[in-house]
Amino acid sequence: MPVMSTYTLVLGGTGKTGRRIVARLQAQGVEVRVGSRSLPFDWYDATTWPGALEDVETAYISYFPDLVVEGAPERVGAFARLAASKGVRRLVLLSGRGEAEAQRAEQEVIAAGTEWTVVRCSWFAQNFSEAFLLDGVLAGEIALPAGDVPEPFVDAEDIADVATAALTQDGHHGEIYELTGPRALRFEEAAAEIAAAIGRELRFVSVPGEAFHAGMLSAGVPEDEAVLVSWLFREVLDGRNVEPQDGVRRALGRAPRDFGEYARVTAASGAWA
Numbered sequence: 700m701p702v703m704s705t706y707t708l709v710l711g712g713t714g715k716t717g718r719r720i721v722a723r724l725q726a727q728g729v730e731v732r733v734g735s736r737s738l739p740f741d742w743y744d745a746t747t748w749p750g751a752l753e754d755v756e757t758a759y760i761s762y763f764p765d766l767v768v769e770g771a772p773e774r775v776g777a778f779a780r781l782a783a784s785k786g787v788r789r790l791v792l793l794s795g796r797g798e799a800e801a802q803r804a805e806q807e808v809i810a811a812g813t814e815w816t817v818v819r820c821s822w823f824a825q826n827f828s829e830a831f832l833l834d835g836v837l838a839g840e841i842a843l844p845a846g847d848v849p850e851p852f853v854d855a856e857d858i859a860d861v862a863t864a865a866l867t868q869d870g871h872h873g874e875i876y877e878l879t880g881p882r883a884l885r886f887e888e889a890a891a892e893i894a895a896a897i898g899r900e901l902r903f904v905s906v907p908g909e910a911f912h913a914g915m916l917s918a919g920v921p922e923d924e925a926v927l928v929s930w931l932f933r934e935v936l937d938g939r940n941v942e943p944q945d946g947v948r949r950a951l952g953r954a955p956r957d958f959g960e961y962a963r964v965t966a967a968s969g970a971w972a
Contacts, residue, residue, distance in 0.1 A: 706754055707866055708787075710734035711761030715825050716793060719859035720759055720866070727867065742774055752782055757789040757866045760808070765927055766794060766801040776807030789814040789872070791865045793858070796821040796877055797939040805875070814872040816865035821940045824852040824880070824961040827893060828970045831920070831928060836971055839901055841890050844908040844932045849883035851943040854956040861950040876946035881955050883941050892959050896966035908933055 707724055711717040712733030724731045732755065734740040740751045742762060752758070760778070762771050779790055792808045795801035796819045805817050826832045835841035858878055865871040884892070887903040894901035906914075908929060915925040947955035965971065 705756040706730045706732040708732045708734055708751060708755045708758040709761075710740065710751075710759060711763055711793075714761060714763070715823060715829055715855045716858045716862065717759065717761055719855060720862050723859055723863040724866070727863075729867065742778075745774075745777065748778055748781055749785070752785045752787060755782070755785070755787050757791070758782055758787055759791045759793070759862055759866060761793040762804070764924065766804045767798050767930070768800075768923075768927065772800055772803040772807055775804040776811070779808045779811035779813070783812040787813055789816075789866065791816045791818060791862050791871075793862070794819045795935075796879075797935050816871045816873075817875040818858060818862055818865070819875060819877045819946070820853050820858055821879070821935060822850045822852050823855050823858075824958055825855045825965075827889070828965045829855075831915075833970075834918075836893060836897075836901060839899070840904060841886065841901065842904040842906045842911065842914070843886055844906055844911045844929075845886040845936055846905055847885060848936055848938050849885045849888070849941055850936065851879035851881070851883040851941070852889065852958050852961075853878045853880055854958075854961050857947050857951075857955050861947060864950060871950065874950070876950050877944035878946040879940075879943045879955065880958050881943055882957065883943060884958055889958060892962045893966075893971070896959075896962035897971050898966075 707729050709717050709721050709731060712721050721731050721733055734751050738751055739747050741747045762775055790808055790813050792805060794805050794817050808815050827836055832841060861876055861878060890901045890903040912925055912929045
């Protein structure tokens with residue numbers, strides 16, 4: 700009889716963390732199934748879930764657009780229970796630091812009956828180069844509703860390293876890893892480090908939340924995405940996540956990447972050219 704293949708399913712496999720995890724798994728020779736709407740996989744259509752889970756042994760769960768949106772914990776829980784019923788052995792959940800709804804989703808995964816690991820993150824350094832802050836960097840001015848509260852930006856490369864280890868290695872079951880960079884920076888300080896890396900001026904301007912939200916809409920950002928980003932600035936960036944955490948070191952035995960290293964590597968890649 701033919702040997703049945705076993706896959707690692709990576710949901711959100713084309714996103715900032717997912718595509719990095721896919722590349723790492725493939726480099727290790729792991730059979731990967733990329734979960735996206737082209738698989739097809741759709742969080743809002745549960746009929747697409749069983750096919751994605753066929754012959755899957757381990758799975759990385761990244762919920763789009765964010766675990767704080769209405770109904771997300773319930774959908775994640777339903778998916779995790781289905782995964783367990785289909786014989787998936789291990790689940791790794793990308794979660795959010797300081798987000799009550801994200802932690803409800805964590806409990807849903809924990810209760811599903813598989814091995815589990817939670818990877819809690821907040822602001823990605825790559826938001827400056829691969830997401831909504833890129834246009835501001837290219838224009839030479841970042842205008843945000845952020846003041847003096849610092850954030851220990853986490854590098855998506857670290858998230859991918861930790862998630863890949865949790866998917867492929869024993870010893871991570873039952874762990875909740877809070878991932879951050881080694882130091883907290885105000886957005887103004889982060890902009891200054893990027894400016895130093897690219898060798899040109901990059902201004903930071905603090906703006907009212909209402910003006911920021913309106914600016915996103917006028918720039919063509921979808922309403923639901925604008926609401927989510929505005930909520931993150933208003934609620935999560937209030938000091939609750941200011942302290943750097945040791946999740947990278949606990950998971951990998953090394954220090955997390957510094958924001959300055961991220962800025963230098965990204966500048967050298969030409970992403971801000």
